[in-house]
Amino acid sequence: MxxxxxxxxxxxxxxxxxxxxxxxxxxxxxxxxxxxxxxxxxxxxxxxxxxxxxxxxxxxxxxxxxxxxxxxxxxxxxxxxxxxxxxxxxxxxxxxxxxxxxxxxxxxxxxxxxxxxxxxxxxxxxxxxxPGKTLVEALDVPHGVVAELTRYSPQEEEFMRFHVYTPPGYEENDQSYPTLFLLWNHLLPSHSWIEIGRLNFILDNLIAQGRAQPMIVVVVSQPESIFDNNKQFRAEVIPYVEKNYRLKPGPENRAIAGCGEIEFALDADPQFAYLACFDSPFSIAGRNRFDEWVGLNNWKMRNDDIQKNVRLIWFGDQLHPRQNSNIDRLGLLLAEHKLPVEVFRSDRPNIWQSRREYFADLLPRLFQK
Known part of the structure; x- marks a missing residue:
């Protein structure tokens, strides 16, 4: 644990x-x-x-x-x-x-x-x-590299900053890698996932143990958005990363994680076969958006192409009655439409404790043959 x-x-x-x-x-x-x-x-x-x-x-x-x-x-x-x-x-x-x-x-x-x-x-x-050889520690194993990137966003008309993790050995070879995109709103800067979330060390240790595939991770702070498919991310971040890093092509080599990224699983033109939602994806500003989301997306879940493309929809949340109810309802609904769903619940009292546990459970499930 x-x-x-x-x-x-x-x-x-x-x-x-x-x-x-x-x-x-x-x-x-x-x-x-x-x-x-x-x-x-x-x-x-x-x-x-x-x-x-x-x-x-x-x-x-x-x-x-x-x-x-x-x-x-x-x-x-x-x-x-x-x-x-x-x-x-x-x-x-x-x-x-x-x-x-x-x-x-x-x-x-x-x-x-x-x-x-x-x-x-x-x-x-x-x-x-x-010390205790936990996944969050900087252990004596090969380590990846975290780069901080700053570029101008025409969509937002301001500079944006994001972080890219490349796995151990990336600089010494010409291989391409599967990619995880981690999105969150501006209230949580992308460096928080590295400095507090310990994401890079968790992945270093999982790769060294043979439990996770070597992968590129892109951590992006996005404007708060609900059900809009994140235009800035699609129009700017993905093309930039594809141009400057060696990414394996195809939805089967792409994963996306965040709070409200359930939308990406139901794309008409799917880009991600793996999707992870942290915490409740529907409780925004005190409002429960579950019924609204179902009304907008129920027809998409019946799409045969979407059902064939999605390899995993993963939910991680804390033991919280309202959040658990939403995720249980959504999980059952997705499963009824033959979509693969897994739910991980953390009993940690602190949200960052839970997020580290999310990584430890999620990362080994991505990009497995």
């Missing part, structure tokens, strides 16, 4: 005010700096957080230390480490000496833990690895 941990944060309650240094929905980067700058603008005190040697206590114990004003209430906020507590806030840190605070937790399972290491806006989070 893969365990993913989100960044740890520091929360100070200062005489009725609270200063919370955290990452926004976009993951590491600009949102983090923005929160720090906003806290400074409001004259709220941010403390520095240092983490002790993961092995200093033995038995996988971690020590957090920080400094502040004597008598303050200081807590660590981490939905991963304290998911049983309200809002992921840990116990109050102990004031070992005036103005010096400490908290020891554990034993902590193996994995990669991001944490806030400084209150300087120019710095990003740090991470610590508790």
């Amino acid at each position: 893969i365990r993913l941990l989100l960044p740890a944060f520091v929360l100070l309650n200062l005489g009725g005010s609270a200063a919370l240094a955290q990452f926004g929905g976009g993951g590491i980067g600009g949102d983090f700096r923005g929160n720090l700058l906003e806290s400074r603008r409001r004259n709220l005190h941010l403390v520095m957080l240092t983490i002790g040697d993961p092995n200093e206590h033995g038995d996988r114990m971690l020590t957090f230390r920080t400094r502040g004003t004597p008598g303050q209430r200081v807590q660590i906020v981490s939905p991963d480490l304290f998911h049983d507590q309200e809002s992921g806030i840990g116990p109050q840190m102990t004031e070992t000496q005036p103005g010096e605070f400490s908290l020891t937790i554990g034993p902590v399972p193996p994995g990669v833990y991001h944490y806030l290491g400084t209150n300087e806006p120019g710095n990003e989070c740090a991470s610590v690895t508790l």
Whole structure:
């Protein structure tokens, strides 16, 4: 079982005010700096957080230390480490000496833990690895390469950034590879899937174990869209990647994953034989779009060509009654139309923990003979 941990944060309650240094929905980067700058603008005190040697206590114990004003209430906020507590806030840190605070937790399972290491806006989070040969670790295996690409989008009239993973050995040979496209909206920058999602390390390790096929992965942040088949992605991203990377042709060598990409499975001109939906594909802005989607697409599911083309429709979601109901209903509907469906459910309390598990289950199922 893969365990993913989100960044740890520091929360100070200062005489009725609270200063919370955290990452926004976009993951590491600009949102983090923005929160720090906003806290400074409001004259709220941010403390520095240092983490002790993961092995200093033995038995996988971690020590957090920080400094502040004597008598303050200081807590660590981490939905991963304290998911049983309200809002992921840990116990109050102990004031070992005036103005010096400490908290020891554990034993902590193996994995990669991001944490806030400084209150300087120019710095990003740090991470610590508790070794255990998990899929999320950078193990002693051949590693692929992640390239960050920036190009102008005529569709959006702005610059777009996306990331491309090429498997180990890509630069040393002339082979072509199957390709997975991972799409998400702008609220989650593409680098989050690498830096927090650990996608490249998970795939490196699965390939080394012989459990996944070597593949190219294209991670794209897209504008929020519902049922529009993502014109920017089709008109710009796919042609660019096809021109600049060695992609195997044909739908059987293409997969697409994301939140609302169920549309691509029902294309009249199919490009993807594998489709994966993360989380609920129909709950948008508090609205349940399931019935609307069925009304628009029911006829497509009866298309013989679509039924022959699709090799896998995979759903991954957390244990959540509303989401589970939608996916169960859709899975049964697709299966009735002879479309291959698999559902993976994660019991992890944190959404990024679940997404890492999604990768571990999905990637070995793609492009198998």
